[in-house]
Amino acid sequence: MPARFITLEGIDGAGKSTHLTWLTQWLARHAIDHIITREPGGTPLGEQLRALLLHEPMHLETEALLMFAGRREHLHQVIQPALAAGRWVVSDRFTDASFAYQGGGRGLSEAKLRELEHWIGGIQPDLTLLFDVPLAVSQARMASSRQLDRFEQEQSDFHARVRQAYLDRAHAYPQRFRIIDASRPIADIHAELTHLMETFIA
Ligand SMILES: Nc1ncnc2c1ncn2[C@@H]1O[C@H](COP(=O)(O)OP(=O)(O)OP(=O)(O)O)[C@@H](O)[C@H]1O
Numbered sequence: 001m002p003a004r005f006i007t008l009e010g011i012d013g014a015g016k017s018t019h020l021t022w023l024t025q026w027l028a029r030h031a032i033d034h035i036i037t038r039e040p041g042g043t044p045l046g047e048q049l050r051a052l053l054l055h056e057p058m059h060l061e062t063e064a065l066l067m068f069a070g071r072r073e074h075l076h077q078v079i080q081p082a083l084a085a086g087r088w089v090v091s092d093r094f095t096d097a098s099f100a101y102q103g104g105g106r107g108l109s110e111a112k113l114r115e116l117e118h119w120i121g122g123i124q125p126d127l128t129l130l131f132d133v134p135l136a137v138s139q140a141r142m143a144s145s146r147q148l149d150r151f152e153q154e155q156s157d158f159h160a161r162v163r164q165a166y167l168d169r170a171h172a173y174p175q176r177f178r179i180i181d182a183s184r185p186i187a188d189i190h191a192e193l194t195h196l197m198e199t200f201i202a
């Protein structure tokens with residue numbers, strides 16, 4: 001089976017981390033050699049950029065450039081070598097997050113985002129799991145979590161635009177996106193993921 005590149009996306013508090021744990025166990029049960037990584041982050045430099053991006057105020061274009069700078073390094077150091085070695089890569093967020101947050105959320109033009117994507121030689125995931133929840137659900141989940149970062153602290157209209165941008169991308173790229181209603185009980189979501197992953201590897 002060729003190595004596959006899978007990404008997990010969704011607004012903050014949608015449940016990505018919860019389902020990433022499940023997916024890691026599913027891959028291990030199927031003896032699929034894989035790595036788990038994340039954005040922003042995934043490399044030592046990327047993790048330093050993550051700390052800045054999540055906590056330091058900055059211009060929108062600086063934010064977008066740093067997201068893509070970290071992604072360039074991530075592709076070069078981690079993602080492409082793993083795929084070339086036959087290992088699956090699962091990334092907690094990737095380029096779709098820039099289109100959703102810097103594009104939909106903050107209003108950076110799609111043309112600029114596409115240019116950055118092209119510039120770093122961005123690849124497309126084979127499968128993108130979009131965990132979709134209404135805002136009220138994500139906000140209730142975030143309320144019970146740790147200290148909120150710069151993105152999580154944004155107003156609800158920001159998160160509404162991010163959600164809509166994700167859904168628009170999912171509809172624009174139906175061949176790789178799967179929209180998962182993540183407002184359901186965790187067991188129901190994992191049953192759907194089981195079916196989805198079995199179909200994906202068939
Ligand atoms: N389907 C669900 N039903 C009920 N609670 C859930 C569900 N999914 C996740 N949760 C809970 O919601 C909280 C947030 O989940 P999680 O950390 O997985 O979200 P996340 O999308 O990864 O957030 P972030 O990206 O901000 O880390 C956790 O307490 C988790 O247990």
Ligand SMILES: Cc1cn([C@H]2C[C@H](O)[C@@H](COP(=O)(O)O)O2)c(=O)[nH]c1=O
Nearest residue numbers: 012039040067093094097098101102151
């Ligand atoms: C890759 C990427 C991420 N973001 C934002 C989205 C989240 O609010 C944070 C990361 O936090 P998480 O708990 O790891 O989900 O970063 C972004 O705005 N643009 C991006 O390209």
